[in-house]
Amino acid sequence: MSNLDLLIQAPVLSLQLLIDGILVGAVFALAAYGMALVWGVMNVINIAQGEFVMLGGYVALFVVQAGYHPALGVPAAAAVMFAVGWGLYRVVIYRVVDKDLFISLLATFGLSILLQQFANQVFGADVQTVDSGLGTRFLFGGMVTVAEIKLVAFAAAFLLGGCLVAFLRRSRLGQAIRATAQNARAARILGIDTDRVYAATFALNAAICGAAGALVIMTWIVHPYLGLVYTVRSFMIVVVAGLGNLAAVIVAALGLGAAENFAGFLLGAEYQAAFVFSLLVVILVFRNRRLGRQRKYLK
C-alpha cells in the first residue's frame, strides 16, 4: 500500500486520478445506456455489448489507416455497427426476444465469443491505438496533465448521449421504441411494427457502442479481448442505476470510472481488471442482500 502514502503526501495526484476516471466514465455511460435501452425495450441482456465497442474501435482504426481524419472514425464506426447490429438482429436476436431469458443470455454470450475470436483471427491479437494528433494540457502548474483527446471524447460522449435522448423523445421511431418498452402488446395493437422497432433498437445500441469504441481507440487502446470488461461495466452501471434513469446512469458511470482509476493506482495496474469483476460480484450480492430483507430479490 505504498501508493496510499503517495496519495496522502501528494493530494494533487488524487485530482489527476479523479479527472482521468471521470473522463473515461463518460464512455462507459454510453455503452451502459445502450445496454439499458436493449434490456428495457427487448428484455434481452446483451453480453456482446463490449464486442460492439471493440468492433467500433477497429472500424475507426481502418478509417484512420485509410488516410482519413480520426474524427471521421466516430460516425463511420456508428454507421458500420448500426448495420452489423441490424444484421445480427435479423439473423439471431429476433429468435430470442420472446424466449426464456437464459436462452437470450446464452445466445448473446455465444455471439460475444464469436465476435471476439473473429476479431482475433482477422485483426490479430495486437493492441491497437489511433493517434488523434491532439496535445496535452497542464493544470496546476504542471502537476495535473489532461490529454486533450480525453476532453474531446468526454464532450463527444455527452453530445452523442444528448442526440440519442433527443431522438428517443422527439422522433416518431423514438416514440415507437418507448411505447414498445412500456407495453409491447398494446403497441402492436396500435399498429406499431414491434419487430422493426426491436431491430432499430438493437441496431441503435450497436451504433452507440461503435461510436464509444471509436472514442476508446483514440483515447486508450483496443484489442480483441477487450469486450467482456465493457459488458461487465455496462451491466454493473445498469444494475446500480436502474433501467431508464439517465441521470443515474451518468453518475454511476463517472463514479465507476473514478473508482476504477483509484483502484488501479492503489492495487497496481495488474489488478484493475480483477477489481472491476470483483466489484460486479460485490455489487450484485450487496444489492440482493438489501432486497432480501424485504423477502425480495433482484429481478
Added chain:
Amino acid sequence: MSPLARRLAPLLAIGAVALVAPMLLPAFKTQLSFLWIMVCFALTWDIIGGQMGYNSFGNVLFLGVGMYLCAVVQRDAELGYFPGLFVGMALGAILAVAVAAVLGSGILGLRGHYFAIGTLGLGIAAGEIASGWDYIGAGSGLVTPQYPGDVDTRKMLFYYSSFALAAATFLTLRHIYGGRFGLAINAIRDDEDKAEAMGLRTTRYKTMAWCVSAVFLGVAGGIVGNMIGFIDPRDVAFAGPTFGVWMVLMAILGGRGTLWGPVVGAVVFHVTQELFWTYLLGWQRVALGLLIVVVVLFFPLGILGWLRERRPELFGHRVDEADGGARP
C-alpha cells in the same frame, strides 16, 4: 434379465470398455483422459445448471482453485511425488468446497440472469487475481513437478484417475438424484418461492448442490493441472473461454436436467472437437461461438431432450394412444 441387471448392464459395459480402451487405442491416451474429464465437467455443471436451474458461467472457478492448490502442495510440501499429488488433490477438493460454501450464501441468493452474470464475473475475477499473485507464479504460471517414471505410465495414471473421477461423479449424482436431494433441487428449479413456502431450506440445498459440484471440479483441477503440466492462470486454470464455456455447451448439447444428457453431450462434443478442430486452423474458437448460438437457437433441449420428445416410451413415459394427437 432382472430389472437390476438391466439397469446395471450399460454401466458395466461402459466401465469395461473404459478399462481396456487405453490398451486398444494406445496413441490416444491423453485424448481419452480428457474425454472423462469432459464428462466430469458436464455432469458437475448440470447439477446446478440443469437440475437446479441456476445457470452458472463461473464453475471453472473451482477447477482453478483445485488446480492451484494441488500444484502449490506439490511444490511446497515436499512429500514426494505420489503423496504430494494425492494430498494436493484432496486438499484442492476441500478448498474448492470451502470456497463454494463461503461464496454460496451470497451468490446463490441471486437469481436468473443476475446469477449467470455474477458467476461469470466471479470466474474471470479469480483468473485476474491469480495472474497478479506472485506466490502462485502470477502471469507466468506454475509448472507441476516432473513425473518420476516414463511417459507411458504417467499417461496411464492420469487416464485411470480421470476415469475414476468421472465414474465417481456419475455414480454419486445417480445416487443423489434418486433421493430427496434430487427432488429438492428439482423443486427449486421449478419454482423456488413455492419450494421455500413448502418448508424446503432452499439456501442450504443450493449451497450443498454447489459444493457437490465444487468437490469433483476441485479433484479434476488437480488431475488436469498435472496432465497439462503447466498452469496458466487465464488459459488453463480459470479458462473461461475454453473449459468454462465447454461445460455449459456440453450439458446443453446432451440435454440439461437429465443424468445421461451431459455424458452424451460431453462424448459428442469431445469427439467432434478432436476429429474436426485441427482442420479449422485457428478458427476453432470462432466455431465454438457459432456452435453455442446454433445449439441454443435450434436445439435448446439437447440430444436427450429431443429424443424424449420424439420417443417418450424410451424414457418410461407412457403415451396414451387414444388421444395421441393431443400431445403438445
